[in-house]
Amino acid sequence: KALTSPARDLEGVRLVVTAGPTHEPLDPVRYLGNRSSGKMGFSIASRAIARGARVELVAGPVSLPTPSGARRHDVETAEQMQRALDGILGADLSGADALVMAAAVADFRPADPKTAKIKKGDGDPSAITLTKNPDLIAVIGARRKGPRPVLVAFALETGDDAAVVTYAQAKRTSKKVDLVVANAAHESLGRVTNRIAIVGKDGAGPFEEADKDDVADRILDRLRDQLRA
Ligand code: CTP
Ligand code: CA
Numbered sequence: 001k002a003l004t005s006p007a008r009d010l011e012g013v014r015l016v017v018t019a020g021p022t023h024e025p026l027d028p029v030r031y032l033g034n035r036s037s038g039k040m041g042f043s044i045a046s047r048a049i050a051r052g053a054r055v056e057l058v059a060g061p062v063s064l065p066t067p068s069g070a071r072r073h074d075v076e077t078a079e080q081m082q083r084a085l086d087g088i089l090g091a092d093l094s095g096a097d098a099l100v101m102a103a104a105v106a107d108f109r110p111a112d113p114k115t116a117k118i119k120k121g122d123g124d125p126s127a128i129t130l131t132k133n134p135d136l137i138a139v140i141g142a143r144r145k146g147p148r149p150v151l152v153a154f155a156l157e158t159g160d161d162a163a164v165v166t167y168a169q170a171k172r173t174s175k176k177v178d179l180v181v182a183n184a185a186h187e188s189l190g191r192v193t194n195r196i197a198i199v200g201k202d203g204a205g206p207f208e209e210a211d212k213d214d215v216a217d218r219i220l221d222r223l224r225d226q227l228r229a
Contacts, residue, residue, distance in 0.1 A: 009224050011052035016088055016096045016149070017045045018136075020060030022078045024109035026128065027118045031076075034104050038062030040154075041102035043216040045070050051220060056096070058084045060103055078105045078133040085136060093143060098150040098223055101137040101177075109133055141176030150226045151177035152219065158185055161197070161207055168199040178226050181219055198222050 019041020023031035038059060045057045046067035057070040058081055066072045073084045081103060089095040108130035137153050144151065153175055155168040161184060168182035184195040184207065196215055197207045200222070208218070 008052040010048055010220065013048075013053040013224075013227065014056075014095070014097045015045075015048050015053040016056045016058065016085065016099045017041050017048070018058045018060075018081060018085070018099075018101050018103035018105075019045070020062035020064075021104045022060045022081060022106045022133075023076045024078065024106045024133075025076075025113040026110050027114040027116065029117055032106060032108070032110060032128075033061075034106065036060070036062075036104035038064050039212050040215070041100070042067060043212040044100055044102060044219060047213060047216040048220055056088050058088070058103070078109065078136065081105065082134060082136050082139075085140070089140070089149070093140065093149055096149045097227060098148075098152065099137070099140065100152040100219070100223070102154055104156075105136055106133055135175065137177060138175040144176065150179075150223060151175075152179045152181065152223060153177045154181045154183060155199075156183045156185055161195075165197060165199060165204045168197075168204070172199055172201075179219075179222055181215075200226075 020038030021034045021036040023033045025031050042064050045055045048055050049067055049069040055070045056073065057067070058073045058075060060081065061076055075081045075084050111129040111131040137151060141151055153171060155171045157164045157167045164182050164184045168180040172180040178200065180199045182197045182199050182204065186195065195207045195209045198205045198219065
């Protein structure tokens with residue numbers, strides 16, 4: 001497989017990919033975060049480059065090498081990710097042909113991050129008050145007037161396949177995106193396996209279990225078809 005030259009079917013496509021978690025500060029040295037590794041988004045970026053796309057990679061805090069040829073924007077928080085996306089896409093969203101939102105954006109952030117380190121001697125521990133982060137892809141979906149940029153969201157869900165597809169389809173309509181990659185999280189023998197199905201306007205494709213590079217190529221195949229539609 002490594003020896004076959006990749007199809008250049010995304011030649012010149014301006015693609016923005018977000019990847020990884022966001023970290024939401026509690027104080028200058030602590031944060032709320034999640035376990036996203038960023039691998040899915042980085043795989044998509046790297047496969048897209050191999051297929052000819054020009055890729056802007058907006059990365060939360062991850063320890064992964066930049067795919068060769070990607071322009072990388074490092075961010076920590078959801079708010080910083082939103083600003084990076086706004087800068088790339090521009091007010092009229094004309095800065096990209098497609099956006100793949102693979103980042104695990106924190107839904108909530110501490111409402112009142114401390115400017116100085118919280119000290120254990122400060123008193124009894126207090127509850128952390130949270131506030132909602134904006135839904136970055138939904139804000140972009142609501143602002144979009146025409147078919148560009150093509151928008152792809154992810155949905156990590158638990159439940160049986162039918163439930164996963166129902167959740168993903170609900171996210172597709174509420175966020176006003178074209179495609180949702182439904183990821184059915186199963187835990188077996190301590191190993192988390194990912195089964196994905198791509199959900200579009202006309203319903204869900206088949207569930208498939210595959211490694212992240214193969215999943216990336218499947219997503220990019222659907223994205224290419226959407227760009228041509
Ligand atoms: N997303 C986003 N901004 C957020 C939260 C999520 O842009 N503040 C995007 C994610 O990058 C992903 C999609 O929305 O592409 C779905 O994220 P997910 O966490 O599965 O869904 P939520 O809408 O946050 O709903 P919930 O976590 O309650 O299932
Ligand atoms: Ca969420």
